[in-house]
Amino acid sequence: MAKPEMIASAANPLVKDVRRAIGRGGLTSQGWCVAETVHLLEEALRSRCQVRQVLAAESAREQLPALDGIRLAMLPDALLQKISGTEASQGVIALIEPPEWKLEQLFSGQALVVVLDGLQDPGNAGAIVRAAEAFGASGAIFLKGTASPFNPKTLRASAGSLFRVPFLYGMDPGLAHAAFEENRVKVYAAVPTRTGAEVRTIAEADLTQDCALIIGNEGRGVSAEWRRLAEGVSVPTVAVESLNAAVAAGILLYEAHRQRSRP
């Protein structure tokens, strides 16, 4: 391993760049995403994503995995904590080339695409991609107006699934709809039970066919456009009309996996 670079100043251009990326919840100026835990770094190393650089606090040196050929910069603990977006940093920040996926890769096999329709909370967005991978979804789409997949908080909540699940982001709903038509994918939208008696429950809907699942924004739910274009399905509940968006998405994905695993 090459000798690590030493960075001691908050004025260092790389430090400033990473801090800005964390602050605005996006990529660095070089287009790298910021991963803030040892676990995420390990997941990135195991994935096909390229780790471009690692910043580590001096006290975290022992925890670092093998970084063959990867640039490493060592920082004083206080400086790394200052950059970090977490309350108690693990002392590691990895800069990773985000994966690039082609549309057709989202529809491979028995298609199951989860579509984030304007979700604002990166924690929810990341947890949904994590559940998508857990239940064998073929891909994820972050529609325009949704939290960024490259927000360090989204990445963290995905627990590394964003390094593996094929996804597209900033996508126009019209383009997504055209892609669903072209790939003969049935489109379901998660709606609250109160929407009407004509809405099928997720257990009644056929989730074994190639399908896309639209998950709405935390406040307003699924947008009017998708309510029109998609068939509404609801999670049957006893008492409240809605669930946390990530919980609802997780249940839909679980139900799809349950139906698809039936002998």
Added chain:
Amino acid sequence: MAKPEMIASAANPLVKDVRRAIGRGGLTSQGWCVAETVHLLEEALRSRCQVRQVLAAESAREQLPALDGIRLAMLPDALLQKISGTEASQGVIALIEPPEWKLEQLFSGQALVVVLDGLQDPGNAGAIVRAAEAFGASGAIFLKGTASPFNPKTLRASAGSLFRVPFLYGMDPGLAHAAFEENRVKVYAAVPTRTGAEVRTIAEADLTQDCALIIGNEGRGVSAEWRRLAEGVSVPTVAVESLNAAVAAGILLYEAHRQRSRP
């Protein structure tokens, strides 16, 4: 309605008290919990919880529901935003007497008790109580070491369910276990699939009997004590070994409701 009090200074004792409660994620010095959205205020008014005081920004006056007999203080917008724990405050902070529940109230009817075993994220804790209400759980237990139900973030994530679902907090695991034995409640613990081939999936386990579901901490999962005392059940997944804690809890509760609704 009585004439509202006017508060203009950040040095006002009530302002300082509310700010401290939000800062440390707990109750005010008078033992009131802090609810930060109009929706939560409305949910509290509809519940059996007593709303003790409302603080409102001048610009939010029009949005206030009827507050018969409830003390109201008006604040300049900038001061209310300064107190608020949210990035873009809705301009309303309600102080609410937390509900008090007795142990037996958690086991009413066909018991289904969700147990939070050291969860740290108030967003997860609140989303779980929201799902508990949605799927007809009889109660929730926040074991010692779990995020506080009175953290304004927990309350917000519960979307008001904490005003209605019977719950206890700060409970010792030993006491909880004794209560389960006394009430003849079967105890299941959510464990990752990898734990072993002997673990039943949640679809195989009988969730129609009176039962408690132990949901583990985000990092370490269910504690060793509950692994010993409870029967492990797993959410069957394809790829990753774990899910976000609130997503996993939501799926367990959905499955329990599904089994209990079967004709």
